[in-house]
Amino acid sequence: MARIVCDPITRIEGHLRIEAEVDNGKVKDAWSSTQMWRGIEVILKGRDPEDAWFITQRICGVCTTVHAITSVRAVENALDIDIPLNAQLMRNLIIISHAIHDHIVHFYHLSALDWVDVISALEANPRKAAEIAQKISPWPENGYAQFKATQEKLKKFAQSGQLGPFTNGYWGHPAMKLPPEINLIAVTHYLQALEYQRYATQACGLLGGKNPHVQNLTIGGVTYAINLDNEATLNMEKLMKYKFLMEKVASFVNQVYLLDTIAIGSFYPEWLSYGKGVDNYLAVPDLPLDTKGTTFDLPGGVIFNGELDKAHPITSFKDSFFRDNVRECITHSWYEGSWTRHPWDEETVPHYTDFDPKGKYSWSKAPRFYYKEKLYPMQVGPLSQVLMGYALEHKLIKDKVDESLSVLNKLTHRNYSVECLKSTMGRHIARAIRASVLSHLALKHWELLIKNISKGDYEIANKNWSYPQGTIKGVGFHEAPRGTLSHWVVIENGKIKNYQCVVPSTWNSSPRDEMGRRGPYEESLIGNPIADIKRPLEILRTVHSFDPCIACAVHVFDPERREQVKVKVL
Amino acid sequence: MRSAVIGLGNLLLRDDGVGIRVIEALKKAGLEGVELIDGGTAVFSIPFEDYDRVILVDAVKLPHKRPGEVVVLTKRQLLSGGERVVWSGHSLDLIDILKLLEFESKLPRELYLIGVVPSSIETGLSLSPEVEKSIPRCIETIKSLLDESAQTQNGT
Numbered sequence: 001m002a003r004i005v006c007d008p009i010t011r012i013e014g015h016l017r018i019e020a021e022v023d024n025g026k027v028k029d030a031w032s033s034t035q036m037w038r039g040i041e042v043i044l045k046g047r048d049p050e051d052a053w054f055i056t057q058r059i060c061g062v063c064t065t066v067h068a069i070t071s072v073r074a075v076e077n078a079l080d081i082d083i084p085l086n087a088q089l090m091r092n093l094i095i096i097s098h099a100i101h102d103h104i105v106h107f108y109h110l111s112a113l114d115w116v117d118v119i120s121a122l123e124a125n126p127r128k129a130a131e132i133a134q135k136i137s138p139w140p141e142n143g144y145a146q147f148k149a150t151q152e153k154l155k156k157f158a159q160s161g162q163l164g165p166f167t168n169g170y171w172g173h174p175a176m177k178l179p180p181e182i183n184l185i186a187v188t189h190y191l192q193a194l195e196y197q198r199y200a201t202q203a204c205g206l207l208g209g210k211n212p213h214v215q216n217l218t219i220g221g222v223t224y225a226i227n228l229d230n231e232a233t234l235n236m237e238k239l240m241k242y243k244f245l246m247e248k249v250a251s252f253v254n255q256v257y258l259l260d261t262i263a264i265g266s267f268y269p270e271w272l273s274y275g276k277g278v279d280n281y282l283a284v285p286d287l288p289l290d291t292k293g294t295t296f297d298l299p300g301g302v303i304f305n306g307e308l309d310k311a312h313p314i315t316s317f318k319d320s321f322f323r324d325n326v327r328e329c330i331t332h333s334w335y336e337g338s339w340t341r342h343p344w345d346e347e348t349v350p351h352y353t354d355f356d357p358k359g360k361y362s363w364s365k366a367p368r369f370y371y372k373e374k375l376y377p378m379q380v381g382p383l384s385q386v387l388m389g390y391a392l393e394h395k396l397i398k399d400k401v402d403e404s405l406s407v408l409n410k411l412t413h414r415n416y417s418v419e420c421l422k423s424t425m426g427r428h429i430a431r432a433i434r435a436s437v438l439s440h441l442a443l444k445h446w447e448l449l450i451k452n453i454s455k456g457d458y459e460i461a462n463k464n465w466s467y468p469q470g471t472i473k474g475v476g477f478h479e480a481p482r483g484t485l486s487h488w489v490v491i492e493n494g495k496i497k498n499y500q501c502v503v504p505s506t507w508n509s510s511p512r513d514e515m516g517r518r519g520p521y522e523e524s525l526i527g528n529p530i531a532d533i534k535r536p537l538e539i540l541r542t543v544h545s546f547d548p549c550i551a552c553a554v555h556v557f558d559p560e561r562r563e564q565v566k567v568k569v570l
Numbered sequence: 571m572r573s574a575v576i577g578l579g580n581l582l583l584r585d586d587g588v589g590i591r592v593i594e595a596l597k598k599a600g601l602e603g604v605e606l607i608d609g610g611t612a613v614f615s616i617p618f619e620d621y622d623r624v625i626l627v628d629a630v631k632l633p634h635k636r637p638g639e640v641v642v643l644t645k646r647q648l649l650s651g652g653e654r655v656v657w658s659g660h661s662l663d664l665i666d667i668l669k670l671l672e673f674e675s676k677l678p679r680e681l682y683l684i685g686v687v688p689s690s691i692e693t694g695l696s697l698s699p700e701v702e703k704s705i706p707r708c709i710e711t712i713k714s715l716l717d718e719s720a721q722t723q724n725g726t
Contacts (some may be wrong), residue, residue, distance in 0.1 A: 055695075
């Protein structure tokens, strides 16, 4: 039996360390440890609740807007106020464009190279690549010229003895299985994705006032005035530009991204069964369609033990099923004590001891869902929302899943059902399905906003409220790109008394709980094959499929990059 | 010539936020003819391609320098940043983004990084006194870089 440590597993988003026991070429046990303490909650104590969204969106450089949105929702929930429809829809357009940007970047730039061998693309026949790509998709940029150009660039770099952005990678690893032509197609789309994710970012900036960090939220709505003829406000020109950009992004998502995940998946059928992990799923509803947050365009709910037919929906911002049943456990986390509590009743007192797999071993707390006197570890992320939509017969999601499965079955000559999404590769396909659903909803919500404005409704914020004396509590949730994000606030006499962020990657990267049950990353690694113990690509594949974001790391620029990724075989 | 000064860093980690503090100070000083961008830690969302000249400002780890010291790194120094062992694209950072842009021939013609050596990168909103004091020097350096390249521009 060998023990391997991968540290750190992510860089831009913070530090994650995975320790795994490998026996007979398979992972037998695993421990997920977050290596960075986030003391954001402590900064917020005693502050004006209006500061919270501005500060929390700085937690992370990848998920900027999501914390801002969730934070205003938490305070609005505590105040029990309605939000003007324009503000809901503008927020929705921000949420959608940001999420699509995030999903594209995650697949192409942060995880595709776990599956795609860049060096092998040098051997591809670009003409054959064009034939294959054109058979799968009508995408106009799938021509011989595009594939040839990518290959020439790669050759130029390879001849100079270095591969520029592709210098580092597990090239030639025995677990890499794509034919050269598919590798060339994927690398070409990797480069195109860089351009299309930017269109989504630009669209987000048009509505958010500023990117990367949105600027025009406020408790009660948004601060971006609407006047269709005024240059300084949200006007028709900006709205048309949003639509123009998102239409371009939608075509990339539907004709490239979604099909790439399915096509790559078809070459790795074994990864449609590895990596299932925890079979409980949590998603929250999002994209509200009314001022109170009771109807939504994205479904939410809870699935236990993989039983889709017994899914429990979550139906409003005030749903007590969610509000009352989230817990966090610190038995195995570096905090003082050993409790399991509701977020409103938590405290954040760090207490670092060494890495001890039997004791405390992570900065991440262990979020759990309380149901019928039991605590459940939950998987969050696009897969959870897609499964929830499938279970609740959400038309857009169900159609997209069925359509994707039929492409997959055609390519593989197999008969996969929705169950295959519960896997390492399935999580990538589910994320692309969600991006596709979002790309349709972008245009729908754009139309809803235009329709509402043209009725003569220019209201953007509800400011008819004040903080009461005494204590109020609120929870805000948002289905962020990485899954269910919730902020929990306790306000006393108008000041923040307690603030807790329960973030998607905490649900997924959670250590064991008081009952010793593994978190989703840990559980999903069990049984994964390891072809080369010194280059554990398979561990990366499974952990990356969750889109880990261990909320923002120190970003200090290190010109010598002393901070190296280490793989230790113990 | 389109120019931008882009501050990078995390405002919640004390001196790591110095790049953004410099942008705030430049906005107050009313620097003209150049776009001032608070890039936060979102290296992916920065519109490098839109500019011919980009000056980045960030905290920089340099073991032999004192906290608060200001250094200028050139494009070549940035791109030659030590090779490192990573396992996959999941570990992209600023250098990787710059290399990607280089691969795509989309790097700004002029590119500098003004680095400030941090004293504390603990959780907190305030800069350390040493780094706070370095802000005027950062601004001077930025202005002289902008002047210098404007002169070269006129001379050619």
